[in-house]
Amino acid sequence: KNQVEQSPQSLIILEGKNCTLQCNYTVSPFSNLRWYKQDTGRGPVSLTIMTFSENTKSNGRYTATLDADTKQSSLHITASQLSDSASYICVVSAVTGNQFYFGTGTSLTVIP
């Protein structure tokens, strides 16, 4: 069964600190993995997209890693800001078709 699991479910960190969010998946055959940031009541905004051959991709203070062998991904946020408070969703696509498999998200709260 194609599944995407994220951890932790929620996280609270101090402003300026770094954090790492995890995503494990069983989607097969794997096509690509996306990390989205979703502010409360808003639509998801794409942070990174990685294919099978990509191990690391950065977007500003966000760095995503992918280990296609272990089917794990992480999103590292450096020097966190209050505006980073949001839900971060891992989304995996299979080669066969355009369907997205969504993780349940990690709710990040950055406090001053």
Next chain:
Amino acid sequence: DTEVTQTPKHLVMGMTNKKSLKCEQHMGHRAMYWYKQKAKKPPELMFVYSYEKLSINESVPSRFSPECPNSSLLNLHLHALQPEDSALYLCASSPYFNLAGAVDYGYTFGSGTRLTVV
């Protein structure tokens, strides 16, 4: 224009009302999607349109009726909704749909319509 625009941003409707949600994109995308998202849950796919034809209906109740009048516009008509239908309704678009093996880099979500059914 690289955005998916959804209107209205908020909607409150009674169970006997008829209303419509609107989604618009001008990126030349040929695939458009409706999702429903409950609080603290991931989005759930409802409908997919490809080249203005309905490609996927994820067993959505008939009180939700999608319409794609042209390649830039997607509507969701609502009638006789229930309070449990209250949710964030997201529209998305992408350059194409179901091109196996290809990575759809252009997949873009709108900001959503917050629907409350009273």
